[in-house]
Amino acid sequence: MMKYLDELNEPQREAVITTEGPLMVIAGAGSGKTRVLTYRIAHLINKGVDPFNILALTFTNKAAREMKERISKVVGDQEAKNLWMGTFHSIFARILRVEAPLLGYPSDFTIYDTQDAQSVMKKVIEEMNLDKDIYKVKQVLGRISQFKNNLITVRAYQNTPELIEADAAAMRPRMGELYRAYVEKCFKSGAMDFDDLLLRTNEVLTRFPEVLHKYQERFKYILVDEYQDTNHSQYLIVKALASRYENLCVVGDDAQSIYAFRGANIRNILSFQQDYPDAKAISLEQNYRSTKTIVGAANVIISHNKEQLDKTVWTANEQGTTIPVYRALTDADEARYVASQIFELQMNEQLKNSEIAILYRTNAQSRAIEEALRKRGIPYRVYGGMSFYQRKEIKDFIAYLRLLINQNDEEALLRVINYPARGIGQTTLNKLVVASNQMDKSIFNLLEEIPQYAGKLGINGPTSAKLYDFIMMIKSFQVMLQNHDVYEVSMHVAKTTGLIKVLKEDDTPEGISRLENLQEILNSIQGYVDEQKQLDEGDPSLSGFLENVALSTDADNEDDDGDKVSMMTVHLAKGLEFPAVFIVGMEENLFPSMMNLNTRQELEEERRLFYVALTRAEKFAQLTYSVSRFRWGKIVDSEPSRFLEEIDDKYLDWKNLNVGMPLNRSGLDANLFDDFSQVPRFEPKKKVEKKTLSRPEPVKPKPGLKPIGEAKITNQNNGEHVNLVAGKTVVHDRFGKGKVVGLEGDPNNIKAIIQFETAGEKKLLLNFAKLRVLD
DNA sequence: TACGGAAGTCTTTTT
């Protein structure tokens, strides 16, 4: 029955069978961390612990789901089903559904995602008449997030002169007021943002000892995965819950801490043994995932960091091949190289697409690669970026559904009260917001009695009637929800509100795709209803569906249909592994990111990020960088990443170093790079190599020195960077064919004067105009 | 009030 223990090495087994007392497992990359966690939980259950008493906090929903499946295989579905397993946010949202009323929130509180929060803050700043260039929405919210993650409430802020002074010194003296107004608006709307889910959990556990006691008794055994990425708020929740039984097992790797920007505090893991003096520490150092080359290179990288726990990751695996480092000329060239290498891996190594991943530092890098993969006919899936639920048409529809559950949700109400258009304008809405603030009444409640208030607010008869109609429509949906299933109501909402109609009227490709998306969300609601009915856990609730929507990420969606190459940011790749991994964009200011070059801590986090990226690879890793890249609508020269120089050359295989950028040509010869076996391979001696690396190509004229006789643009035909000069014939999407008459303006922002055959002469900014060059 | 076009602004990573 406990045969699984034989599948573990010594430290792994110890981590599994040490079930009582605090335990810290430092798990190096690829050291079988997930295996330890699953078997540990299975072991607890086999020992007779009730799954209801086990809480396992994972970093992603996907990790939770996969782990649950694996546990099911050992202990059976029935037992595994009752485990409390999920992300901090989803587990504590679930608990707050029960406990939030103690804090004055409705149990059907709405969860605001980042977009909602930004929209609320934008309105708060406008209502307070503050300068939006000084009080930038994202910055203000970032600051508030810091407060919340450190449990600094509005009151605590007001009582902390250092914070007030710091904000004053940063030219934002009214931060405290903004914080208060934002929190009040959320509270009034019955809404919590992501940080609130943790903050309010802390609050309820602190203020209500009996609640704390209840959950301490419930969660006798607690496991936390990726402990190095917990923030202070999460840390305190865990600490509070575990303080009674102290059966707390944290698993993590300080070398893989990559979420400091979100408040993660690496100290949480570094000082675990101070928090729990009796804690046992186990370190898993044998890597089962990667080749010696990959492990060796990764170790070299991470050794450049100062702040870390002592450990040595090693492997008994084969040596493996050296890591190719390809120097591309443009981002398009880089993408083409990756596509061609994927093709080769398939031919030579019989790898499936699904065994290959392309990792990048920023989502924006996916575009060029997608294009190259499409050209080669390689199927792929891009994870992250704009998720399905973030799309406007989906958010609009969801906003209606949110209103049915929580009519005080002001963000949702303002979003849809005039969409589709029903003649309710900004002026009217401003009056309503002001009145709502003054009367301390939600807009919805105010509108229920609009006939009696309209005159006082200066709202005319027809408008008042429209407002009333809207409220009555929402109320009719609410009534319908009482005796119809969620799917039926959703369908009715989509039709009655006119959402389907407006989308149908738009027959552009984008419009059609928006309609399809609406269709898809309706399908997924139906899927949810069916699934919940099967699980037989009462009637499927709309609020349950909405919670899934708010807390699920793109990576969680399991439409793993077919054999596709995975594309994602390095952050998203955490916890995953692939036989072959490409890490692209290994350039200064990109990886490491130009935003993180200021302090050693920031740079070390970038380095850990690279460490994470490289250790995703089992057999094949490849690195690429480009000497020029299309960024911010401009071509930007770039230098190879310092991380490349940090790796010992014995692990690397430099490619394409002596191919230069053709100067004074109208463009790159695309065919030159199509067959990569033809590209001269230059294996330089060490000295030359380093030199080449820091100055990899002939010095090109800086953009500022360039006369306005020519301009580099990206040709819409083929994505090539070409030089545009007077006399060229170009095609514009709207204006048609035309001849370039001249170029003028600032070198960074060149205007082309183009004489179009039908549209006449136009001046177009090259940073924006989409031109195809004909000759 | 709605819409479209053009200019302006911002680009890191995510629950």
Place this chain on the structure above:
DNA sequence: GACTTCCGTA
């Protein structure tokens, strides 16, 4: 490039 904002027009 993507998104927002501003402005003119219907």
